[in-house]
Amino acid sequence: MRIVVDSGLCSGHARCNATAEDLFPLDDLGYVAVTDPEVPAGQEKRARDAVSACPERALSLADG
Amino acid sequence: MTTPTTEVTDHRLVGVGAVDEAGDRFDALRALHRIVKVTEPDLSYWLVLDHDLVRECLQNPAAFSSEVITPLSPDPPFAMIPIQLDPPEHTQWRRLLAQYFSPRTMGLLRPRLEERTVELVAAIRARGECDYVEDFALELPTVVFLELMGLPIDELPTFLEWEAQALAPTDEGVFDPERQIGGIFSVVGYFQAEIARRRESGERGDGLLAAMLGWELDGVPAPDDALVNCCLLLFLAGLDTVAMSLSFAMHHLATHDADRRHVARLAAAGESIDGVVEELLRFYAVPEVGRKVKQDIEIGGQQLRAGDLVVFPLVSANRDEALVAGADALDLTTGQPAPHLAFGAGPHRCLGSHLARIEMSVALAGWHRAIPDYALRPDTTPQAYWGNVHGIFSLPLEKFGS
Ligand code: HEM
Numbered sequence A: 001m002r003i004v005v006d007s008g009l010c011s012g013h014a015r016c017n018a019t020a021e022d023l024f025p026l027d028d029l030g031y032v033a034v035t036d037p038e039v040p041a042g043q044e045k046r047a048r049d050a051v052s053a054c055p056e057r058a059l060s061l062a063d064g
Numbered sequence B: 001m002t003t004p005t006t007e008v009t010d011h012r013l014v015g016v017g018a019v020d021e022a023g024d025r026f027d028a029l030r031a032l033h034r035i036v037k038v039t040e041p042d043l044s045y046w047l048v049l050d051h052d053l054v055r056e057c058l059q060n061p062a063a064f065s066s067e068v069i070t071p072l073s074p075d076p077p078f079a080m081i082p083i084q085l086d087p088p089e090h091t092q093w094r095r096l097l098a099q100y101f102s103p104r105t106m107g108l109l110r111p112r113l114e115e116r117t118v119e120l121v122a123a124i125r126a127r128g129e130c131d132y133v134e135d136f137a138l139e140l141p142t143v144v145f146l147e148l149m150g151l152p153i154d155e156l157p158t159f160l161e162w163e164a165q166a167l168a169p170t171d172e173g174v175f176d177p178e179r180q181i182g183g184i185f186s187v188v189g190y191f192q193a194e195i196a197r198r199r200e201s202g203e204r205g206d207g208l209l210a211a212m213l214g215w216e217l218d219g220v221p222a223p224d225d226a227l228v229n230c231c232l233l234l235f236l237a238g239l240d241t242v243a244m245s246l247s248f249a250m251h252h253l254a255t256h257d258a259d260r261r262h263v264a265r266l267a268a269a270g271e272s273i274d275g276v277v278e279e280l281l282r283f284y285a286v287p288e289v290g291r292k293v294k295q296d297i298e299i300g301g302q303q304l305r306a307g308d309l310v311v312f313p314l315v316s317a318n319r320d321e322a323l324v325a326g327a328d329a330l331d332l333t334t335g336q337p338a339p340h341l342a343f344g345a346g347p348h349r350c351l352g353s354h355l356a357r358i359e360m361s362v363a364l365a366g367w368h369r370a371i372p373d374y375a376l377r378p379d380t381t382p383q384a385y386w387g388n389v390h391g392i393f394s395l396p397l398e399k400f401g402s
């Protein structure tokens, strides 16, 4: 499972980060800056919760 | 395909009524329309009620300009920074401001906020009663504002007075332009003098204001009048929004026993109340955001024309079933908070959202730790007002118990 960020839509609500800080680190301005899009095994539910916490719908998950 | 335009003529942007009235009215309108044209005697605008439409429009600044942010001021004399700028001009300012409002930076204000909350609540508890709006809700964000900007705390009474003039309606619920402009001029005058003083003394001083004195746009120092303008907007954006979100939250908790006990239990156990804060922010979202249509565009089956004005009542978007099942009721025990739009969407997403969340969480946790039980004074029915920001005039609380 892979995290996909539409950075054009991210406006820095930081709700993804509030839900799963390690998977969705922020840059200095508070916008999401995913460094490793690969979701570690066992972390799928946290990733899904974080994706659905985004008010802008800027996040999604892809297979593989 | 566009559907014939139906017009609503009995809706009013500004008004006074029961605390739940505005939210209920939007629920009723949303059941009939996703977007509807409103004509008032002196105003005309589109009202966007549907969650997905609100988000999509706010994410599209090319079509929906922030040049006009309320039909109450259709020809603004100047553009407030950054809220009335469109990209790319907006983006420059936002980049300068953002690091000072990031979740990490805002977290540093938490200890000071907790300290002030404990002081305020202890004094209220000793008195055994209060007007929550005046004695707590308005004061806390103003203290934070002074702290954040790097201004002396002795200015608190002065700033509270200016805030009352600039942002609050009169007791009849009217926004008196002369009184508002008076308050705004006072704030502008203060920041002009403070910036001049810091420039002359050669010492930038503390806080965000100190940083602002060094800001550049395209390699040129930002002019002082633009900095004053931005300071004014920070003043206007971060005070009554927090105060009124807190007041609606406390009104709800004072009148819903199970919810109050739930919050008191979390506070006593030292558990996070962040989920509670999200749900209260969602259900009682206070702002009605506005835009001006820049190019003809079809939205929700309606044809909007360049020049049309649009209002987005965020409380309507947040209570739409499209956001989450059961959105029309408040549920403090839901596991995952809904991705609501109380802080807007798109490039103008509330810059202060991380600060506001901390303020709400510290304020509600601190109150319930010290005063877990309380009630509305029985002989009063709190009245709300609405306009660009919804509010409550006063909230008398008593019967403090443990
Ligand atoms: C619960 C409290 C608050 C709520 C509900 C709220 C809501 C909002 C909303 C909906 C917007 C978007 C307006 C638009 O799109 O036209 C906004 C913008 C803004 N808010 Fe807040 N706000 C709150 C607290 C604060 C605080 C504490 C500050 C800090 C000073 C703040 C500063 C700002 C600024 C500077 C903007 C303009 C951002 C821009 O144009 O890029 N707000 N707020």
Ligand code: SF4
Binding pocket: A009, A010, A011, A012, A013, A014, A015, A016, A017, A024, A030, A031, A032, A053, A054, A055, A056, A057, A058, A059
């Ligand atoms: S929640 Fe959405 S908008 Fe907010 S930082 Fe994460 S990706 Fe960006």
